[in-house]
Amino acid sequence: MTRRLFSIPNFARIKKYGHIIWDIDRTITDEDGRLSQEVAAKICNVAKEDGVFHSFITGRDAAWICANVIVPLQQFYMFADVRNKLDFYGEVGSVIQHVDESGNVTKWFDADIEKHPLRTNQNGIRDKLRKLVYDPDQLSPFQEGMKLETTQEVYFDANGQGYVVNLDRQEVPLCHPYIWSTSKEAFATYEKIRSSDGRISDFDQTPFADKIREVIRQEGMQDQIDLEVIGTAINIVPKVNGGKLGKSWAAGKALLNLWDKKLGRRVPLDAVVAGTISAGDGLADLDFTVPVFPHTVEGELRTKPCLDIIFVGSRNDLPKPGHHSFELTKNIIIQATGEGTLAVHSNRQSITWHDAIGATVIAQVLDYMKLWTSFRSFL
Numbered sequence: 001m002t003r004r005l006f007s008i009p010n011f012a013r014i015k016k017y018g019h020i021i022w023d024i025d026r027t028i029t030d031e032d033g034r035l036s037q038e039v040a041a042k043i044c045n046v047a048k049e050d051g052v053f054h055s056f057i058t059g060r061d062a063a064w065i066c067a068n069v070i071v072p073l074q075q076f077y078m079f080a081d082v083r084n085k086l087d088f089y090g091e092v093g094s095v096i097q098h099v100d101e102s103g104n105v106t107k108w109f110d111a112d113i114e115k116h117p118l119r120t121n122q123n124g125i126r127d128k129l130r131k132l133v134y135d136p137d138q139l140s141p142f143q144e145g146m147k148l149e150t151t152q153e154v155y156f157d158a159n160g161q162g163y164v165v166n167l168d169r170q171e172v173p174l175c176h177p178y179i180w181s182t183s184k185e186a187f188a189t190y191e192k193i194r195s196s197d198g199r200i201s202d203f204d205q206t207p208f209a210d211k212i213r214e215v216i217r218q219e220g221m222q223d224q225i226d227l228e229v230i231g232t233a234i235n236i237v238p239k240v241n242g243g244k245l246g247k248s249w250a251a252g253k254a255l256l257n258l259w260d261k262k263l264g265r266r267v268p269l270d271a272v273v274a275g276t277i278s279a280g281d282g283l284a285d286l287d288f289t290v291p292v293f294p295h296t297v298e299g300e301l302r303t304k305p306c307l308d309i310i311f312v313g314s315r316n317d318l319p320k321p322g323h324h325s326f327e328l329t330k331n332i333i334i335q336a337t338g339e340g341t342l343a344v345h346s347n348r349q350s351i352t353w354h355d356a357i358g359a360t361v362i363a364q365v366l367d368y369m370k371l372w373t374s375f376r377s378f379l
């Protein structure tokens with residue numbers, strides 16, 4: 001018998017679900033960063049057999065999602081039957097993608113983001129922010145085997161593309177340890193410059209964040225633009241109605257889209273919320289459980305919206321008591337035990353360790369939920 005890689009703190013709380021909100025990285029991707037084939041197959045299966053909708057929400061941009069999630073999903077033979085059940089939310093809900101009946105990927109911006117100054121480059125704000133870092137469009141791309149002068153160095157971006165910087169001629173930008181991400185459309189991201197093997201250096205990002213804030217303040221846009229400092233980058237994010245974009249905002253958008261567009265409001269919004277489960281592996285994913293809705297639909301809700309979550313990160317990723325997100329851990333209804341396994345490879349005569357987190361756990365959870373008929377269609 002296979003040992004279970006997850007625990008269920010309270011069986012009584014497991015409901016029937018018609019919609020899953022997915023984080024992407026490390027939740028449905030394997031250790032090598034690729035979409036887990038097993039999870040992808042099961043997602044398509046519950047979409048087809050049980051009529052379950054799926055919303056994928058990530059901070060990654062639309063181009064990345066298309067190449068790393070949509071295209072691999074399209075390889076599955078039943079994809080054409082389920083494409084209408086899947087929606088992809090890039091840049092945390094700012095850019096939405098969908099596959100149409102001819103198999104083409106169509107993309108549009110969220111209505112609140114469409115006209116946002118950071119996206120439209122109002123008063124040249126995007127250009128001004130872009131000038132504070134190294135800009136790939138102003139540098140020549142590095143090709144493998146290229147011979148460099150002693151005055152030249154190669155800086156790599158997050159996708160592994162190198163750019164040649166002329167130390168003697170190039171002007172050093174204000175935020176010099178960063179490079180502009182050219183694929184972001186709603187956000188603006190300063191990626192930490194990487195070495196050829198993709199490594200980033202660890203340094204205090206506060207002075208740079210302060211410089212960016214100063215520029216935003218000078219432009220009088222502090223109420224519309226906010227910063228988020230993460231390990232690999234500084235994200236410059238739109239604020240909508242005074243709130244910073246995040247997974248709560250994105251979850252609200254996904255639920256609203258499902259209720260309004262896909263279900264044609266034939267089911268109460270409360271029922272859509274109750275019939276949705278989320279899945280993630282990081283602290284930020286706990287925000288899925290408290291979706292934010294625009295004031296215009298708040299009247300539709302009789303109770304404060306709250307989602308269940310399957311948490312497949314390690315215990316270290318969870319907030320400690322006293323942390324502002326600690327309260328949200330009560331929404332975890334299925335949790336990875338974190339008890340990994342040893343795999344014995346007889347041909348190699350070796351034993352390797354496999355962490356019981358991420359997609360490996362999700363694959364097992366989906367089997368369990370399917371077995372106990374935890375899925376159902378809204379209509």
Ligand SMILES: [Mg+2]
Pocket residue numbers: 023024025026027280281282
């Ligand atoms: Mg993740």
